Amino acid sequence: MYLPAELKGLILEELFDIDVGDSIALVWRETWHDIRTLRFRYVDFDDYRSRSVSLPNLLDIIKTAPEVARYIKEINVGKAGDWKMGFLGHWSQEEGICENLASLIKVARHAEELYLHKMVPILPVPESQEYGVLQSAFQASSIRHLHLCNAWFVSPERLLEFIGLFPKAESIEMPDGWPEQKDRWMQPLPQCTQIYALEHSYVSNTDRRFLRLLADRPIFPNIQSFTMRFHARSFIPILRRLLVQWSTTLTYLALPYLAPAYVPVGEAPLQLPPGLTTLNIGVEIVNGQRPCLEFITNTLFQNKPIGKLMLVVSYSHQCASFMTPAEIDAIARLDTAIVERVEFLEWEGVLARPCTCTSRDAPNCTFQDICRTADRWMFKQALPKVTEKFFAEMPSPEPGDFHRGKFATRGHWSYDSDSGSDDEDEDV
Numbered sequence: 001m002y003l004p005a006e007l008k009g010l011i012l013e014e015l016f017d018i019d020v021g022d023s024i025a026l027v028w029r030e031t032w033h034d035i036r037t038l039r040f041r042y043v044d045f046d047d048y049r050s051r052s053v054s055l056p057n058l059l060d061i062i063k064t065a066p067e068v069a070r071y072i073k074e075i076n077v078g079k080a081g082d083w084k085m086g087f088l089g090h091w092s093q094e095e096g097i098c099e100n101l102a103s104l105i106k107v108a109r110h111a112e113e114l115y116l117h118k119m120v121p122i123l124p125v126p127e128s129q130e131y132g133v134l135q136s137a138f139q140a141s142s143i144r145h146l147h148l149c150n151a152w153f154v155s156p157e158r159l160l161e162f163i164g165l166f167p168k169a170e171s172i173e174m175p176d177g178w179p180e181q182k183d184r185w186m187q188p189l190p191q192c193t194q195i196y197a198l199e200h201s202y203v204s205n206t207d208r209r210f211l212r213l214l215a216d217r218p219i220f221p222n223i224q225s226f227t228m229r230f231h232a233r234s235f236i237p238i239l240r241r242l243l244v245q246w247s248t249t250l251t252y253l254a255l256p257y258l259a260p261a262y263v264p265v266g267e268a269p270l271q272l273p274p275g276l277t278t279l280n281i282g283v284e285i286v287n288g289q290r291p292c293l294e295f296i297t298n299t300l301f302q303n304k305p306i307g308k309l310m311l312v313v314s315y316s317h318q319c320a321s322f323m324t325p326a327e328i329d330a331i332a333r334l335d336t337a338i339v340e341r342v343e344f345l346e347w348e349g350v351l352a353r354p355c356t357c358t359s360r361d362a363p364n365c366t367f368q369d370i371c372r373t374a375d376r377w378m379f380k381q382a383l384p385k386v387t388e389k390f391f392a393e394m395p396s397p398e399p400g401d402f403h404r405g406k407f408a409t410r411g412h413w414s415y416d417s418d419s420g421s422d423d424e425d426e427d428v
Helices: 005-016 021-027 029-040 048-064 066-071 097-107 129-139 156-163 205-216 235-245 290-301 325-341 368-382 384-390
Strands: 042-045 074-077 113-117 145-149 171-173 197-202 225-231 252-257 278-285 306-316 342-353 402-404 408-416
Touching: 029 066, 042 048, 048 066, 048 097, 074 097, 097 129, 197 205, 205 235, 225 235, 252 306, 278 290, 290 325, 306 325, 306 368, 325 342, 325 368, 325 384, 342 368, 342 384, 368 384
Parallel strands: 042 074, 074 113, 113 145, 145 171, 171 197, 197 225, 225 252, 252 278, 278 306, 306 342, 342 408
Antiparallel strands: 402 408
């Protein structure tokens, strides 16, 4: 039976998630290549067993079938943090792990993404043989996207030295909360000119200090994409300084959900870089969010039109009942700002519902009318201009729907406000 490639791919992805890849390949021989692509594109060595057993086994497979290595796109190490050495140990101290990881990186010439978790200490000491083995593999690797998750560095200098081991790296997800050693912060630091994308939090003292360092010095002078994952109360002043530092290069800016505690009433709008084409931001349309709504609105009005706004909007099934007149007015101004200042809208709506229905059982849900009333309020009363410009040709949304139009996409998710589960967790 002939199936379009797109449909075949969707079937394989869903079936592969329930671990029947080998069986599929036996009865559907033309999928062998696709099965390998799915099986090996992401290799995960997060716990001790996978590092001590699965990693050597994978290397043995590659020895007998070298073509397998070309399917590997992402490598993930150490997420579980259950290293054998105990609390004071680290996965890099496990016997053979550095040599095996280096061997994998050397043969996986098409791997572009590397996740290194919980690196405490960061690596074996630079004088050790293990460090030399890894250093050689990193320098010869094809890694373009480096994720340093919960890694600790003794200084910014050591962090930048480590990044420098990856000559093809273009984007960095920075570690959170590394140790504070104040005497190491004033040393001359090298520039990382090849890095164009950066993800960083603004929570711990070290997070804040490092971002202030980036705002003061052109350490990453060519940043085109910046994502602030988490933030504390005082994040806006440092964000303004970073926008100035990258004013000639930045094209993409992503911020987490705004909260009134972090956005004071009357906060001045952001001055966005003139080359910014995409703004990614999240907000709740619920009682008490007026400062955040006004901050987004004023930022849109005070800058040139945005090519794409990626907007994550969370709202409650009760939102229409608790909004004050001032908040309704703030929503109306946001409605106007989006229509007048945004060319393409990528909308992701998240409804907090009073039930556990999903897209599969929504037609029989007891609270179906309540959820639909909240959606009607959102799209017809709260944001009628946005609906008319961007969503006019789309049907009324149901949980789990995704629609695409000429000037917008609209994802519509919901979650049980008691359990926290959502449509994205649903098995298809």
